[in-house]
Amino acid sequence: MNIQQTQGRHRLGTAIAVLMVALLSACSSAPAKDTSADYESAAPSVAPDDDQNLGSIYRSGYGMTLFVDRRARQVGDIITVTLEEKTDASKSSSTATGKESNISVPTVTLFGRGVTSDGVPILTTGVSSDQDFSGKGSSTQSNSLTGSITVTVSEVLRNGSLRVRGEKWVTINQGEEFIRIKGIIRPEDIGADNAIPSYKVADARITYSGKGALADANSMGWLGRLFQSVLSPF
Template identity: 75%
Template sequence: MTTSILRTLLATGLIGLLAACAQTPRNAENSDEQWESVAPPAASQATNTSGSIYQAGYGMSLFLDRRARQVGDVITILLEEKTDASKSSSTATGKDSSISIPAVTLFGRGVTHNGQPVLTSGVSSEQDFSGQGSSSQSNSLTGSITVTVSDVLRNGSLRVRGEKWVTINQGEEFIRIRGIIRPEDIGADNSVPSYKVADARITYSGKGALADANSMGWLSRLFQSVLSPF
């Protein structure tokens, strides 16, 4: 009876674990709604009033700056990300100590045996330690992505966000970016380098058969986690 109950509990726990792994909730931070483009607000229809010189709908913008400045405007972000980091350390310590106790004397004379002093003692210790460590990391990301302005802050800065998907054979690759840019940093070609994007969040990843083949299985991740007893 006890063995049957134990087997039932183990089977139930295994089924629950598999169901939890199969139905992992999507993180709201990585949901598609967080990266969707923003459309400009609908403009109200003004009543056309014919004038002797100016007529609505027939104006010419001779000096209009075409750079992004309103919600819904598009802007191109040039991805120029490159970082290099390295660190090394070395430590060496040493310590030597010794204690000696002289021979015991009895009635003013040392205690000897066969001419050699007895009851002498000494203690000595030696400690050495050395350690070395090094770490290095580098990454690089180049390209471009065109995004939309999602909000205009009080100080005039623009909050932008957007994504770009590329489907190749059985896999999909996407680039997502969002952050805050200054209008002063926007170039004449309506572009801004990514290193001038404040509070930037850049994601470059993929989905599909190729991405799944490069991912570790849930059982392997379990043995690599802190919960593994091995």
Template identity: 90%
Template sequence: MNIQHTLNSTQLRATLAMLVLALMSACSSAPAKDASADYESAAPPVAADDDKNMGSIYRSGYGMTLFVDRRARQVGDIVTVTLEEKTDASKSSSTATGKESNISVPTVTLLGRGVTSGGTPILTTGVSSDQDFSGQGSSTQSNSLTGSITVTVSEVLRNGSLRVRGEKWVTINQGEEFIRIKGIIRPEDIGADNAIPSYKVADARITYSGKGALADANSMGWLGRLFQSVLSPF
């Protein structure tokens, strides 16, 4: 009997420990995956140099093109993306309903006369109800991101569109801030200055975040996330 009681107590403590660990792991955010590899600069393919330089001035692959458009068009070329992101959204709603019902039953008579007590009818029946509801809600959101980032062409699609990607890091004394972007652009949308606005980038994925002491100070701890999770009973 004592052995069985000891086993039950041990199993109970182990179950409680596993439950606490499961709650903590469910409420704590998983460490962010380092996506630097997805935004690394793409280098142009290196062709094998089969030409032997036998003392000639000309060398294949090192010629200077004087009359070719220098806009990005090949893998490894760079293009500047001008960030012009701004979103404004607002929504409001209002609802009001009302309902009123009245039901009355004629006075009951007995032998042609109403039933009264002290001259007051006592069998008069009536039902009435009144319902009112009023609700109102509103939401407003505004976001803005401006700046510029220079990226590289990582792939030339079959239709001529260019897949671009890149990132820019800025190191400050209290941490680091970075911006990443990738998407698809059309060569026709690239301006004469080899730049393109961000709203012309298809399937754009823009990330602006930071690391360091300031970023850690603005993040909630695991215990706070526990009480803010759907598993919290409070």
């Protein structure tokens, strides 16, 4: 095997290694989705019934609150989150600069007379510069999400706030669509109908996506992500 063949194989191996790194980077650019375990409903803890007094009207742990509303306040309680998400953002910029410079040197004289060729000065020097720049940019984005999802209280924090989470799946023909939400709410913000708007959920994480044939058709392939990545030479 001669030196040229060795160098050719080395270059081919290097090109394949660079391509593999680019493909891995393009595939890893897709954001990781949360697992379903993060949004499973929380069940209330059930205390063991040690009192087996079956002959009495009153039983411990089975009291009824006649004068307290049924708003969510404990782990496992159900609350409805009304999705009222709408964002509008726009940005524009414009820049213009200009610069003009002129430098001239007087005609050089020799022994009191200008240096000429056929009567035309040949040692006259002058420099001029003119620069102009103009740039414009604009960006507009709008998002809207409406609907409702019922979730459960997963944790009661020490300050009284409630951590909620939940998901809703809908199967339609060739695919599935789901809405997931989790965050922290204040009991004071819960309405009389045991509902709260989504803009009052702190640290809210709302996901609306789908799975199936329709979702796969709307997603970009790995080769397309490669050409859209920062490693693309085009």
